[in-house]
Amino acid sequence: MAERSGNDAASADRRALLKGLATGGLAIGAARAAVAAETAPAKSVPGADPAAAAIGEHRAPDAPDPLTADHSGSDFMIDVIKTLDIDYVAANPGSSFRGLHESLINYGGNTRPELLTCLHEESAVAIAAGYARARGKPMAAFIHATVGVQHAAMSVYHAFADRAPVLLFCGNTRDAATRRPYVEWLHSAQDNAAILRDCLKWDDQPVSLAHFAESTVRAYRLATSVPMGPVMIAVDSDLQEEPLERKPPLPHLAPRVPPVADAAALEALARLLVDAKAPALLADRYAESEAGMARLIELAELLGAPVVDLAGRFNFPTDHPLNHSGRARAVVAGADVILALEPIDLWGSLNSFRDQLVRRSRPIGPEGQKVAVIGMGELLVHANYQDFQRYVGADLSITGDAENSLPPLIATIRRLQSGADRHSVAARAKSLGEAHAALRERDRRAARLGWDASPITTARLCSEVWDVIRHEDFVVCGATLGISSWPDRLWTIDKPYQYVKGIGAAGIGVNIGLAVGIALAHRQAKRIVVNFQTDGDLLYAPGALWTAAHHRIPLLTVMHNNQAYHQELMHIQRMANRHERGIERAAIGTVIDDPAIDFASIARGLGVWAEGPIDDPAALAPALRRALAEVKQGKPALLDVRTQAR
Amino acid sequence: MTRLLPIIIAGGLAGLALGVARADPVAAPPPASPADPAAGQSRYMRVGCAQCHGTVGQGGNAGPALIGTPLSPEGFARQLRRPVNNMPPYTRAVLSDRDVRDIDAWVRTLKP
Numbered sequence: 001m002a003e004r005s006g007n008d009a010a011s012a013d014r015r016a017l018l019k020g021l022a023t024g025g026l027a028i029g030a031a032r033a034a035v036a037a038e039t040a041p042a043k044s045v046p047g048a049d050p051a052a053a054a055i056g057e058h059r060a061p062d063a064p065d066p067l068t069a070d071h072s073g074s075d076f077m078i079d080v081i082k083t084l085d086i087d088y089v090a091a092n093p094g095s096s097f098r099g100l101h102e103s104l105i106n107y108g109g110n111t112r113p114e115l116l117t118c119l120h121e122e123s124a125v126a127i128a129a130g131y132a133r134a135r136g137k138p139m140a141a142f143i144h145a146t147v148g149v150q151h152a153a154m155s156v157y158h159a160f161a162d163r164a165p166v167l168l169f170c171g172n173t174r175d176a177a178t179r180r181p182y183v184e185w186l187h188s189a190q191d192n193a194a195i196l197r198d199c200l201k202w203d204d205q206p207v208s209l210a211h212f213a214e215s216t217v218r219a220y221r222l223a224t225s226v227p228m229g230p231v232m233i234a235v236d237s238d239l240q241e242e243p244l245e246r247k248p249p250l251p252h253l254a255p256r257v258p259p260v261a262d263a264a265a266l267e268a269l270a271r272l273l274v275d276a277k278a279p280a281l282l283a284d285r286y287a288e289s290e291a292g293m294a295r296l297i298e299l300a301e302l303l304g305a306p307v308v309d310l311a312g313r314f315n316f317p318t319d320h321p322l323n324h325s326g327r328a329r330a331v332v333a334g335a336d337v338i339l340a341l342e343p344i345d346l347w348g349s350l351n352s353f354r355d356q357l358v359r360r361s362r363p364i365g366p367e368g369q370k371v372a373v374i375g376m377g378e379l380l381v382h383a384n385y386q387d388f389q390r391y392v393g394a395d396l397s398i399t400g401d402a403e404n405s406l407p408p409l410i411a412t413i414r415r416l417q418s419g420a421d422r423h424s425v426a427a428r429a430k431s432l433g434e435a436h437a438a439l440r441e442r443d444r445r446a447a448r449l450g451w452d453a454s455p456i457t458t459a460r461l462c463s464e465v466w467d468v469i470r471h472e473d474f475v476v477c478g479a480t481l482g483i484s485s486w487p488d489r490l491w492t493i494d495k496p497y498q499y500v501k502g503i504g505a506a507g508i509g510v511n512i513g514l515a516v517g518i519a520l521a522h523r524q525a526k527r528i529v530v531n532f533q534t535d536g537d538l539l540y541a542p543g544a545l546w547t548a549a550h551h552r553i554p555l556l557t558v559m560h561n562n563q564a565y566h567q568e569l570m571h572i573q574r575m576a577n578r579h580e581r582g583i584e585r586a587a588i589g590t591v592i593d594d595p596a597i598d599f600a601s602i603a604r605g606l607g608v609w610a611e612g613p614i615d616d617p618a619a620l621a622p623a624l625r626r627a628l629a630e631v632k633q634g635k636p637a638l639l640d641v642r643t644q645a646r
Numbered sequence: 647m648t649r650l651l652p653i654i655i656a657g658g659l660a661g662l663a664l665g666v667a668r669a670d671p672v673a674a675p676p677p678a679s680p681a682d683p684a685a686g687q688s689r690y691m692r693v694g695c696a697q698c699h700g701t702v703g704q705g706g707n708a709g710p711a712l713i714g715t716p717l718s719p720e721g722f723a724r725q726l727r728r729p730v731n732n733m734p735p736y737t738r739a740v741l742s743d744r745d746v747r748d749i750d751a752w753v754r755t756l757k758p
Contacts, residue, residue: 354731354732355732356729356732356735445758446704446705446711448758449700449702449703449704449705449711449713449758450700450701450702450703450704450713453700453701453702453704455701457700457704458706459704481707484706484707484708485707566697569697570697570698570708573694573697573734574734576734576740577734577735577736577737577740578734578735580737580739580740581739581740582693582739582740583693583694583734583740584692584693584694586694644696644700644701644704644706645696645697645698645700645706645708646698646700646706646707646708646709
């Protein structure tokens, strides 16, 4: 606690003591006794400062203040957090949670959770979000009040838009009478969550330890209930630092049953699908567990339906004959019934959109096409941020967790299918298998175009990485969309954990943190995690690389360094051509090549093995093998590769 | 490419097979002199074609490959002038007919 003087200190301590006792659930009588005890001599008086008193800095208290305590509220908070199966807490240190920080590393033994040292709140929350997505369970982050919250904001929005369960604890000092002068006022807020609330699933600011315990367990439950999302508990510093008189009870984390869609609705959907001549499946934020992929394979094979695996999650093996993600438009155009599983932007999948001076759109599918949805997306819609996408009036919209609703849907379809239906399914599957094979062959041929070009083509980049990791137990993550989705098009990825997809809020600055979190999640299994990393993203918060080095998190980062904010460059080109001004100046403000940024030096400066820049495609494979050797020793490594734009 | 994504903005030259030669006010007029592929490559790089189609026309998810384009020279010019998809329009104010012919000539030199 801050140093205080005389009567102010006494009144503040009385408030604090009463508050602490109230949190302990003691009776009023006990509280009165404690107030009386406050005036009694303290058990020890070390640290009295006669010199300070002599020069008037401190008025001698009526009774010497206690200076130590065996336990404070923050110890109990760690007890609560330890009940929640949280492995790690990511944090950039901040005084508003100093009590919690110290209790974690000493009282809590810095295990389960273990504190990860982060260099930016954006990194801390991104690491937590990446870990949560890869492990399917929450990770926590401690966030400094006000300034830390603002640094964290972008990653929190990402976690919200990606439906990642992240548990945030934000420090704060609510009581103005107990704040240290000056800086602590700058780092206190009436409502720290205010600037994040539009992208938090829930938040609270407990006023007692019992309140903290219940709200933290509630926050965990809400974060992990579909639709999942980030939650935040603002932790009062007085509550953290007040001596602990009695521990409140630890709330029980009750198990939940995931919501399954209504049986009658599934019966109607099954009939629609069985009667369809050309059913198609769109899977987006669908597969949250290992069972999800197997269920979708079963459904697709049962229907003889093509699957378009969208960008929200990794839902379907890339090599499966019914994977038609590379011909999404043709699939939608040819389908008479579409079932969308946990769609994010269903309208965008069903319509073409022309981004010219006059923006126009039109449906891709045929007239009379039926669209059905199973999902939970509408149960987590906030008003401000528009991540909920354009409205689609589906013919059959079923609320339920799609992954857990597939088993009863599959059982119903099996019951309804006739022998003739199964014959049609077999014929469709044969035709779709041929189309899939043709698509893969087309992609393989396309990958050879510009094979020896420099800057290196993104297809060559992915082909070389594939050659190095294909026999490893690998995981791929990062900005794969920006490299023309070549891993989806060229690699055999068939295990649910092998590909962490999800563009979240499509902001840059979070990817490297997400990758570190994903690598942390797979460290124990000794998987090779490959992160495709754009240059623009890495420049926001490269300190996440140091966190990987410091905590010995193996991660192979391969850069897609096109020396530009390329998406924005294309937007400027569009505007310039629209105004008939020519696009030769579009590089102003969008290109980052003069001076060329030396990412290998940046990485080495952060303690990460690195090579590059690599311009020669022939030099790529040997460098990848050297980098992989480092990763196999449990270290992060980075290759800076100068690449084509896309 | 797994999504019909607005994040991919360009669209590109080979969006539709427009290979049928016919009179068109936006198509390039008959060439006054032979096209210059080397000049076309230079213009290709300067006016931003490579941003979507790649420095050697290999394509990507922002624009299709130009190597072995199915478009006729007239269709190629028409797509540049009045794109049928999301590709930014290259009017005569920013790209002369000569430039279009030169770029077309260079594109046709590209081999897989």
